[in-house]
Amino acid sequence: MASNILKFLSLIAVFALAACEPLSSQSQAAPSTYPTAKSPPHTAINRAGPQPTATSFQSATPLPSATRSHLLTTGSPRPLVLFPPQWEASFTYDRARSQLLAFGGRRDEEIGPSNETWVWDSRNWLQLHPVDAPSARMSAGFVYDTTTDTALLFGGVQVLTVEKEDQWSSLQDTWLWDGKNWAEMRPDNTPPPRRNPQLVYLPWRKEVLMFGGIQDGKTGSLPHFLHDTWSWNGENWIEHPVGELDNGAIPQPSMACDVEHQTVVLWQYITGTWIWDNTHWINLHPTDSPDLYIEGVLGYDETRRQVVFWGLNRKNGRSIPETWLWDGISWTPVDTGSDRGPTDTLSSAKVMIYDTQRQSLLLIVLTGDKFKRNHSIWLWTGISWQLL
Numbered sequence: 001m002a003s004n005i006l007k008f009l010s011l012i013a014v015f016a017l018a019a020c021e022p023l024s025s026q027s028q029a030a031p032s033t034y035p036t037a038k039s040p041p042h043t044a045i046n047r048a049g050p051q052p053t054a055t056s057f058q059s060a061t062p063l064p065s066a067t068r069s070h071l072l073t074t075g076s077p078r079p080l081v082l083f084p085p086q087w088e089a090s091f092t093y094d095r096a097r098s099q100l101l102a103f104g105g106r107r108d109e110e111i112g113p114s115n116e117t118w119v120w121d122s123r124n125w126l127q128l129h130p131v132d133a134p135s136a137r138m139s140a141g142f143v144y145d146t147t148t149d150t151a152l153l154f155g156g157v158q159v160l161t162v163e164k165e166d167q168w169s170s171l172q173d174t175w176l177w178d179g180k181n182w183a184e185m186r187p188d189n190t191p192p193p194r195r196n197p198q199l200v201y202l203p204w205r206k207e208v209l210m211f212g213g214i215q216d217g218k219t220g221s222l223p224h225f226l227h228d229t230w231s232w233n234g235e236n237w238i239e240h241p242v243g244e245l246d247n248g249a250i251p252q253p254s255m256a257c258d259v260e261h262q263t264v265v266l267w268q269y270i271t272g273t274w275i276w277d278n279t280h281w282i283n284l285h286p287t288d289s290p291d292l293y294i295e296g297v298l299g300y301d302e303t304r305r306q307v308v309f310w311g312l313n314r315k316n317g318r319s320i321p322e323t324w325l326w327d328g329i330s331w332t333p334v335d336t337g338s339d340r341g342p343t344d345t346l347s348s349a350k351v352m353i354y355d356t357q358r359q360s361l362l363l364i365v366l367t368g369d370k371f372k373r374n375h376s377i378w379l380w381t382g383i384s385w386q387l388l
Contacts, residue, residue, distance in 0.1 A: 090142035091351045091364055096149045097179050098357045104137045112159050113138040130181045137171060139195035147206045148234055151177040157195035157216055168216040170194050187236040194226055198255040204262050208232040212253060242281055256298035260305040261328045269295050286330035299352030299361045304382055310341060310363055319343050339384030
């Protein structure tokens with residue numbers, strides 16, 4: 001029974017590894033400078049403590065008014081080689097090489113996790129064969145660090161099958177991917193073991209922020225939801241006080257860094273919208289918001305400078321996709337017409353990542369069932385979702 005509960009909790013865990021750092025100098029997009037970042041004009045946000053200095057960021061030239069024809073004609077054909085249907089693989093976007101990067105995951109319930117590294121060049125998936133690599137795992141935290149031009153991977157879970165029973169063991173190692181090989185870091189401080197942590201890169205602080213995750217205990221025990229907050233400065237992990245989150249854990253969140261307002265936005269389907277103001281977490285209660293109990297995923301649209309929410313509203317036995325935009329104060333629903341995105345996602349296995357080459361957000365979801373699965377990639381046009 002405990003093993004089945006563990007599997008179920010893994011399936012509902014949300015990945016939201018939002019890549020929201022400034023564009024790499026190697027991006028082919030013509031650069032422009034963001035205006036000076038500002039704080040959301042919301043009285044609930046406490047700005048105690050030293051404030052980060054406003055910084056100029058390089059961004060892609062904004063697209064013309066979003067139209068279906070513009071983005072469909074500039075998009076690439078659908079992939080010729082599909083990424084294997086890895087359950088709980090970890091994704092991020094390699095900005096220096098303009099590639100979607102994937103690591104690990106589990107192909108099916110009868111085979112343990114892998115330690116495969118894959119890249120997507122906007123048309124095909126290609127498996128890489130680095131000399132070194134992290135051990136086989138799934139549900140690791142994964143984010144691109146523009147400061148070092150490396151992808152940071154933390155934790156995850158390894159699954160060992162003994163007498164047809166899965167034994168789950170959370171990991172706490174830190175690895176960096178430089179485009180060619182993996183290197184393990186050995187910092188003086190390290191967070192406790194976990195899977196499904198939320199990681200985002202903060203360009204105004206030049207560091208990675210990590211929140212929460214799930215810690216697996218001994219065989220037969222239930223997992224523990226974590227609510228701690230850490231930052232990675234390129235060499236070491238630093239723990240931060242969590243403010244209101246001391247009152248309890250927040251399961252299955254999704255995060256995105258709001259570069260326009262220099263904050264981090266967190267959505268959790270029970271408690272709603274939270275803001276990290278660079279010192280504390282604050283639970284906001286905007287007038288307009290997605291319904292609670294929608295397991296959504298967040299991403300930052302660098303072109304339009306907005307946090308985007310996408311999720312499935314499963315009320316009344318139906319799965320209705322919803323898209324919302326965050327302006328620093330409240331959420332606004334978007335009428336996407338019939339192009340609302342996928343409707344048959346497999347549990348909550350999804351992630352939203354900004355593609356610097358297309359200058360658009362990508363939504364990656366796992367669709368199908370336990371017998372036939374596939375990852376599909378959707379592009380956000382600003383008014384609708386288009387399948388690539």
